[in-house]
Amino acid sequence: MQNIHRQTIIGGVAILLALFLVFVAIPNWVYAPSNVRKLVLSPLFWPYALALLTLLVGLGLVFTGMRSDERLEPDPAEMPGGFFRLAIMAVIMVIYMAGLPRLGMVWTSMLAFAATAFLVRTRHPKTALICAIVIPLLLYAFFAHVAGVAIPQGLLVRLP
Amino acid sequence: MSLMDSILAGLSLVGNLESFLALFAGVVIGTIGGAIPGMSATMAVALTLPFTFAMQPITGILMLLGVYKGGIFGGSIPAILIKTPGTPASSATVLDGYPMAEKGEAGRALGMALWASCTADVISNLSLILFAGFLASFALNFGPPEFFTLILFSLTIIAGVSGRSLLRGAFSAMLGLLLATVGLDLIYGTNRFTFGNPNMMGGLNFIAVLIGLFAIPEILSMVWDPKGNDGTARKLGRNWVTWADYKASFRSIVRGSFIGVFLGSIPGIGAAPSAFLSYSEARRKSKNRDNFGKGEIEGVAAAEAGNNGVAGATLIPLLALGVPGDVITAIIIGAFMVHGLQPGPMMFIMNVDIIYGLFIGLIVSSVFLFFVGSAAIRGFRYVADIPRGVLVPGVLILCVYGVFAVNNNIFDVGVMFVMGWVGYLMMRNEIPAAPFLIAFILGPLLEDNFRQSMLMSGSNPLILFRGPITWFFWGLTAITVVAIVRAGYRATRQLRKREARAADAR
Known part of the structure; x- marks a missing residue:
């Protein structure tokens, strides 16, 4: 992997994306009425044009990447375990999404706040816990009572 | 409507306590947001946007403009005190600001930054008032082919100057344009990439995409490296900026302001290049050029004038043409859209009261900035002490509430998270996010104008070259591409030469 340039990889991704669009995504997921006489006016034209331009950009990236000196190595995090923390953050996001309709936005946000604070190894755990309770409640008060947004309440505890 | 009538109409719209309070609150939020290391003016504007939905259109937009102005100045405070620019636009301020600290x-450095920022802000606002109306009246002659070429030019320049290479910027713009095709077709109403999901039929929510692209990646970078950007704030010291300092730097401030106005009015260039250009011009022309980089107050003045000179001017293309000049104005265009307003030449006819209301608000914002900025300089240590362990989850929660509030839809929260990971991947690979967002906003407009042109001409593409305006924009697009490619080629050649020399020396 040491000899692959970042630009080449990005170009490769662009080419794969363009090919996927041209051969799979556009034929299957873009619908055009049968009575369109000119291709240029069809709903298919713009996605195909963009896919072809993406292909050209991808080829350009691969070509220039061959001559680039930039390497693929990521910048190391100052604190080890960066990838692990990112994976945990992804899990927090998934649980957050899943919890919104069931637990309600306020309670899920409290849990997500606390989990994220401990994930970034807060040096102020008490402040973080107080904020985890207060901030979601304050935001609920503003959005539900001032802005008139129907904040999801969940199935367990309902707020006024 | 005469000029006086327009001004009175604007005044009747903003001449109330609510509007001025919103503007003031916006400047305060922006200054604090810009001053917090790890946040930025862009993130501050994006996170404030959902709070403006419940307001009157003019009040909400004024608040966002206040955040924008405050955020650009606020970024200079950590730049000077802890050598960490609060916003990319303040990077040039570090060069002389931190040595002064x-x-x-x-x-003294912060005082000069504030005075220069306010002066540049006034000049930029006056330029907006002078030129936006003129440009809008000219743009009334534009038809679909002219708008198509204008948007194409804007996207080209944004893709070219936003990142380290034109091709990466172009790839980012392509992704934005592709994402903008999701939803129902503009003319035939057929499905495009909706996968049968009714949530996707209206296209992806713009605010979910923008908060995903600009706030979530910052959270993920802080998760990746929770200890990054820690710095010790320097003391303010006893010296304060004097009238003599201001007078000595006045030429650089005015020059920097006009550089900001010129670069800001071109879509895509933004505040950071303007600050660096203003700084280098000041160094070239100054009597104290040898002291630049070692703590020269004129350097701070020039950098801050350069970045604040952009703030009003970026609204020129936004209001007159409906084309956002940078990411922040792209977010502000979202506020217009949420309130059912479409910036562009027609707005100067249909909503002249809003336009003049904004002009009045912008002028007042410079006064607010002066007072808020003075207080922020003294109160920075409280802001700098906000622990990351509270800031990161706080921003996450704000994002979720804000995005949900747009349509009361949990699907949008999911879109935001997905876009956040896309934005983070782009950030790690140095693919600029600005072309993505601006292409996503302008994509439907670009396609619409293209298809209308084709309908007008019976599918004859020559209509896209129909007159001097289209030729003008095609010419600008070609010049931009050639200039960017040439600059990239030269930079690579110079880098290779330096490396070859270094290898020889070894």
Whole structure:
């Protein structure tokens, strides 16, 4: 992997994306009425044009990447375990999404706040816990009572 | 409507306590947001946007403009005190601001930053008032082919100057344009990439995409490296900026302001290049050029004038043409859209009261900035002390509430998270996010104008070259591409030469 340039990889991704669009995504997921006489006016034209331009950009990236000196190595995090923390953050996001309709936005946000604070190894755990309770409640008060947004309440505890 | 009538109409719209309070609150939020290391003016504007939905259109937009102005100045405070620019636009301020802080003159540097920012802000606002109407009246002659070429030019320049290479910027713009095709077709109403999901039929929510692209990646970078950007704030010192300092730097401030106005009015260039250009021009022309980089107050003045000179001017293409000049104005265009307003030449006819209301608000914002900025300089240590362990989850929760509030839809929260990971991947690979967002906003407009042109001409593409305006924009697009490719080629050649010399020396 040491000899692959970042630009080449990005170009490769662009080419794969363009090919996927041209051969799979556009034929299957873009619908055009049968009575369109000119291709240029069809709903298919713009996605195909963009896919072809993406292909050209991808080829350009691969070509220039061959001559680039930039390497693929990521910048190391100052604190080890960066990838692990990112994976945990992804899990927090998934649980957050899943919890919104069931637990309600306020309670899920409290849990997500606390989990994220401990994930970034807060040096102020008490402040973080107080904020985890207060901030979601304050935001609920503003959005539900001032802005008139129907904040999801969940199935367990309902707020006024 | 005469000029006086327009001004009175604007005044009747903003001449109330609510509007001025919103503007003031916006400047305060922006200054704090810009001053917090790890946040930025862009993130501050994006996170404030959902709070403006419940307001009157003019009040909400004024609040966002206040955040924008405050955020650009606020970024200079950590730049000077802890050598960490709060926003990319303040990077040039570090060059002389931090050495001044090291010499115990942080208060003087910050005072000059504030005075220069306010002066540049006034000049930029006046330029907006002078030129936007003129440009809008000219743009009334534009038809679909002219708008198509204008948007194409804007996207080209944004893709070219936003990142380290034109091709990466172009790839980012392509992704934005592709994402903008999701939803129902503009003319035939057939499905495009909706996968049968009714949530996707209206296209992806713009605010979910923008908060995903600009706030979530910052959270993920802080998760990746929770200890990054820690710095010790320098003391303000006893010296304060004097009238003599201001007078000595006045030429650089005015020059920097006009550089900001010129670069800001071109879509895509933004505040950071303007600050660096203003700084280098000041160094070239100054009597104290040898002291630049070692703590020269004129350097701070020039950098801050350069970045604040952009703030009003970026609204020129936004209001007159409906084309956002940078990411922040792209977010502000979202506020217009949420309130059912479409910036562009027609707005100067249909909503002249809003336009003049904004002009009045912008002028008042410079006064607010002066007072809020003075207080922020003294109160920075409280802001700098906000622990990351509270800031990161706080921003996450704000994002979720804000995005949900747009349509009361949990699907949008999911879109935001997905876009956040896309934005983070782009950030790690140095693919600029600005072309993505601006292409996503302008994509439907670009396609619409293209298809209308084709309908007008019976599918003859020559209509896209129909007159001097289209030729003008095609010419600008070609010049931009050639200039960017040439600059990239030269930079690579110079880098290779330097490396070859270094290898020889070894």
